[in-house]
Amino acid sequence: MSSDVLDKRELNTPETGGPKSKIEVNDFNFFYGTFQALYDLTLPIYERHITALIGPSGCGKSTFLRALNRMNDTVIGARAEGEVLLNGQDIYAPNVDVTDLRQRVGMVFQRPNPFPQSIYDNVAFGPRVLGRPKARDLAEIVESSLADAALWDEVKDRLDASALTLNPGQQQRLCIARTLAVRPEVILMDEPCSALDPVATLHVEDLMRRLSAQYTIVIVTHNMQQAARASDYTGFFWLGKLVEYRRTPELFATPKEALTEAYISGRQG
Amino acid sequence: MTRQQTNRLAKIAISLVAALVVLPTVFVILYVVYNGIGVISWEFLFTAPRSGMREGGIWPALLGTVFLTFGTAIAAFPLAIATAIYLAEYAGDNRLTRWVRLAIVNLAGIPSIVYGLFGLGAFVLFLNLGTSIVAGSLTLGLMTLPVVISTAEEALLAVPQEFRTVSLSLGATRWQTIRHQVLPHALPGIITGIILGLGRAAGETAPILFTVAAFYLPELPRSIFDQTMALPYHLYVISTQVPGMPLSLQYGTALVLLLVVLSLTLVATVLRTRMRRRRQW
Secondary structure, three states: OHHHHOOHHHHOOHHHOOOOEEEEEEEEEEEEOOEEEEEEEEEEEEOOOEEEEEOOOOOOHHHHHHHOOOHHHHOOOEEEEEEEEEOOEEOOOOOOOHHHHHHHEEEEOOOOOOOOOEHHHHHHHHHHHOOOOOHHHHHHHHHHHHHHOOOHHHHOOOOOOEHHHOOHHHHHHHHHHHHHOOOOOEEEEEOOOOOOOHHHHHHHHHHHHHHOOOOEEEEEOOOHHHHHHHOOEEEEEEOOEEEEEEEHHHHHHOOOOHHHHHHHOOOOO | OOHHHHHHHHHHHHHHHHHHOHHHHHHHHHHHHHHHHHHOOHHHHHOOEEOOOOEEOOHHHHHHHHHHHHHHHHHHHHHHHHHHHHHHHHOOOOHHHHHHHHHHHHHHHOOHHHHHHHHHHHHHHHOOOOOOHHHHHHHHHHHHHHHHHHHHHHHHHOOOHHHHHHHHHOOOOHHHHHHHHHHHHHHHHHHHHHHHHHHHHHHOOHHHHOOOEOOOOOOOOOOOOOOEOOHHHHHHHHHHOOOOOOHHHHHHHHHHHHHHHHHHHHHHHHHHHHHHHHOOO
């Protein structure tokens, strides 16, 4: 499977003049206790592009996403084998500081989940715990993060209001701003629009597109239209394996694997 | 009788029996209030006992109980919080966790007089603290630990897991996550637990019997290494050890003790209700 999956020519790698990879995953396996959730994954994640991971529930795409910033570490019995290289450094190496890793690889979750605090404090939390800034710098970080998340104009007059007074779409953009505030290099998004209405969803997709100029984005989605619309590369997961991984237009137009075709045409899954 | 009639009858009968539970509580409170309210006065509350305790007030005992309640809070708080945080946030399935849980269950089951004897041996004699407010507070603190730890642990576990996940995903350390995103939300619940524990401690006689309580000591304590009178022990003494004691003084003392304990419980209840209403998740 692997040579078909990673057809270098179709992926447009640096050798063929394509983008350079930010993350290299090599022979990666993941276990919850005795259950193997991911099998022999090998794939690059390209810098400043959007990579979508699709597949049916329980196929391992969220597990894979959470493996990229080691959020699975908190699950008892979770175990990883193989390498995940971020800028060439294995994030599973013993000397890695996970708090540092998570600052560099941020995450946006499925349900908008702001802290029950003010809008300002939500965005400021990350920079504060990372021990950075003075008040004035902090205010600048908060403003620029909210602006980058396309929320500043809507909230600039009520930064002290509770984040829970925002509507779900705004809350999700606040969560994105909160992630941006720690200046990550990679942003992982775990079905970020599944709790949003179609208008808010398009808002977030626009935002992702703009953010991909600066950030490497990996998004897990159940929504195939979303993957087709909003991503540059798409990986199709099935029972813990990566079945096919190609440029998004090609994967959707001419899938190579029968499983992929069955899934994206709605006959399987 | 049809099934439906039996059904209705069962409901009525069960409700009536349940209502019976309320009766003893109401009866005890009313009985004590009725018999004790007559002696409650400024003088009764704020002067020392006189004439071998057959006259005068309860001030040294009342103040002693207040001191002991504060002392208990100070003694129990750090241990209980640390233990609850360990259990709720760090505990893995390991030997330490099993020991801690076993210890808590056992602490909860120890009769209060055994705490009193332990306090005498450990704090009064071995640590050489003497019969003192410190020794009594430590003994009472130890006794309240199980209640406080379990309510604090519950309060911590009630904080949504999501807050922790998000905080960690932003690069916060475990401790920063606990300190900034878990403890603030759990604090009202933890405080409720402490106050409930104190309510129990304030009313206990056995643990203070050998560790702090004075039989008759009209002067107020001058330091935490002094003995003090305390309401529950004073009540015991004037009810059983002093011949010719006026009944009204006994009931008056019982009423004040009851009010102290009930007001602590009331504060805890109000706090919990307010916290539930304010909770935003």
